[in-house]
Amino acid sequence: MYIRNKISSYLKYYLKLTLSLEKKKITPLRSTAANFLGFAIRFxxxxxxxxxxxxTGVLKRTTGxxxxxxxxxxxxxxxxxxxxxxxxxxxxxxxxxxxxxDYEIVSKFNSIIRGQVQYYAPIITYRSTINFLVYIMEYxxxxxxxxKHRISIRKLLKKYGFPLAVKYDDKESGTSKKIELITVKTYWGLLANTIGTIKRIEDSISI
Structure with missing residues (x-):
């Protein structure tokens, strides 16, 4: 409570901001995670x-x-x-x-997976949680x-292949095209493009 009040006073008098004491709390990261904007942060x-x-050029032991x-x-x-x-x-x-x-179904899932990967993957420390998340959406x-087709997953993948790809008619070009479902094995290509875009934005800002 003491630390929170000190922070509240600083924000009020120096930055002219009001801290809602009812909604804010101090979290000891060594013992529990701090949840913020969908992320869990811990030491x-x-x-x-x-x-x-x-x-100063002196060797010193760190806590790790x-x-x-x-x-x-x-x-x-x-x-x-x-x-x-x-x-x-x-x-x-x-x-x-x-x-x-089929095209609309795959498009909806791809949109969700793409949004989740672009939001979470560039920030998180380990891949396991995003792998699990993409796995859920894939299956x-x-x-x-x-x-929809009243068949098993085995027969579905035999019909559409793996990664699953659905044909559809592109009205603009008048040709038949395929839409491929983003899976655990293929989403890292999407992530690489996302990180590359973030890096280019950061470089342009620093310049």
Whole structure:
């Protein structure tokens, strides 16, 4: 409470900002995660001590602690359940989407996966959580298509191949094209493009 009040006073008198004390709290990152904008931020203790060179040129032992950022699953999973992508610990079909065309179904899932990858992946420390998230959406798409065609996932992939690719007629060009579902094995190409775009923006700002 003391630290929060000090921060509130600083913001009020020096920056002319008001801190809502009811909605803000101080989180000890060594023992629990701080959840912010869909991310979970915490400190992780590395085994062993490290030797670092200080600004004065003296070698000094460091604690080996570093901040890690992951997806706030406590916030995300209820939303996936509410949208019927994930129920009882498993990816599930979205019944309301099974009436759409194959192209529309894959497009909807690709849009969600692309948004999740572009938002979370460039920030998080480890890949495992984003892999799990893309896996949920990938198999939710499979099961939605399976419900539509009343077939198994095995027969679905035999029909459309892997990665799953659906043909559609492009009205602008008048030709037949394919839309490929973004999967756990293919989304890192999308991430590489996203990180490249972020790097170019950062470079342009620094100039």
């Amino acid at each position: 992780k203790n590395n085994k062993g001590k490290k030797i670092a060179l200080t600004s 602690q570093k901040a890690t950022i992951s997806i706030d699953m406590s916030r995300l999973m209820p939303r996936l359940e509410w949208r019927h992508h994930y129920i009882d610990g498993k990816p599930r079909e979205v019944p309301s989407w099974s009436t759409l065309t 939710s798409c499979y099961k939605t298509l399976c419900q």
